[in-house]
Amino acid sequence: MGHASSASAQLTETGELRHLLTLEGLDRSLVQTLLDLSDEYRRPAGQIPARDDRLAGQTVANLFFEASTRTRASFELAAKRMSADVLNLDVNTSSRIKGESILDTIYTLQAMQADIFVIRDASAGIPAMIAAKVQPHVSVLNAGEADVSHPTQGLLDLLTIRQYKGDFENLVVTIVGDIKHSRVARSVAQGLRIMGTKRIHLVTPPGLEPDQGHYPDAVITNDFDAGIEGADVVMALRIQRERIANPSGLMSQDDYQKTYGLTKKRMQLANPDAIVMHPGPMNRDVEISGDVADGPQSVITTQVANGLAVRMAILATISATRPDP
Numbered sequence: 001m002g003h004a005s006s007a008s009a010q011l012t013e014t015g016e017l018r019h020l021l022t023l024e025g026l027d028r029s030l031v032q033t034l035l036d037l038s039d040e041y042r043r044p045a046g047q048i049p050a051r052d053d054r055l056a057g058q059t060v061a062n063l064f065f066e067a068s069t070r071t072r073a074s075f076e077l078a079a080k081r082m083s084a085d086v087l088n089l090d091v092n093t094s095s096r097i098k099g100e101s102i103l104d105t106i107y108t109l110q111a112m113q114a115d116i117f118v119i120r121d122a123s124a125g126i127p128a129m130i131a132a133k134v135q136p137h138v139s140v141l142n143a144g145e146a147d148v149s150h151p152t153q154g155l156l157d158l159l160t161i162r163q164y165k166g167d168f169e170n171l172v173v174t175i176v177g178d179i180k181h182s183r184v185a186r187s188v189a190q191g192l193r194i195m196g197t198k199r200i201h202l203v204t205p206p207g208l209e210p211d212q213g214h215y216p217d218a219v220i221t222n223d224f225d226a227g228i229e230g231a232d233v234v235m236a237l238r239i240q241r242e243r244i245a246n247p248s249g250l251m252s253q254d255d256y257q258k259t260y261g262l263t264k265k266r267m268q269l270a271n272p273d274a275i276v277m278h279p280g281p282m283n284r285d286v287e288i289s290g291d292v293a294d295g296p297q298s299v300i301t302t303q304v305a306n307g308l309a310v311r312m313a314i315l316a317t318i319s320a321t322r323p324d325p
């Protein structure tokens with residue numbers, strides 16, 4: 001399914017969000033509304049987390065067919081804090097390993113009255129395919145789709161950038177790492193474009209450049225020093241070894257750290273008040289040095305906290321548009 005059709009397939013006939021499959025094609029006003037609602041769910045560290053009953057009586061099924069810590073844990077906590085029944089399918093003991101198709105797994109859980117499916121899968125197109133098949137009152141949330149899309153990550157990154165920078169239009173955002181295989185980079189770049197950011201710099205090692213078609217107007221370079229100069233936001237990404245057929249062709253971790261590692265020295269080329277982001281999981285002292293990850297410019301733990309708020313906001317939004325079954 002193409003991007004435009006995915007974008008329209010996630011909206012109801014009246015333009016409300018039913019599924020979240022991609023950020024591409026969403027209106028700025030809808031993204032803004034989602035960020036505003038996410039802000040309402042944010043709580044400072046140490047305070048009691050936000051809670052409500054908006055999902056009471058509904059069942060959220062988390063189906064993660066790829067590894068996850070942050071996304072899976074935050075969707076589970078978000079659903080529980082909104083009073084949903086939550087099912088975390090253990091994929092290693094599910095019947096999918098006996099050959100059951102993912103669609104038959106979905107139909108099985110739908111028969112048990114699951115209302116919201118949160119899906120991470122290594123194959124492109126799975127969330128949209130499932131969204132096209134489920135009953136009208138059921139929603140699908142993309143929790144990471146191959147190298148294609150990770151829309152809730154994109155939203156939590158936007159929320160974090162807005163929290164620290166206030167605005168998007170005049171920012172220089174530098175993303176460094178394996179952009180070619182990164183669903184995070186694609187979703188955050190889509191979100192930034194929707195919000196009006198004009199200067200996005202993508203820094204990659206040779207061979208890991210993305211298709212420019214996925215990043216209209218972005219500057220793609222192998223020169224980290226040039227790409228980070230004057231940045232307001234610097235996001236480091238790991239090399240996605242699990243998506244690279246022949247990782248032996250990659251530069252060594254030592255060489256990578258020297259050439260593309262985000263270090264204190266490199267951060268001196270960014271704006272003095274630049275923020276440092278990383279979606280996780282991090283490889284410390286490879287794509288980001290430990291002192292930068294833990295340093296005063298790092299907002300990495302804020303990203304994690306904001307992930308929970310964003311997922312609560314998404315669950316609230318889609319459950320509000322749910323028709324009676």
Ligand code: CP
Nearest residue numbers: 068069070071279280
């Ligand atoms: N950023 C992110 O998706 O992390 P997880 O793989 O731990 O969910």
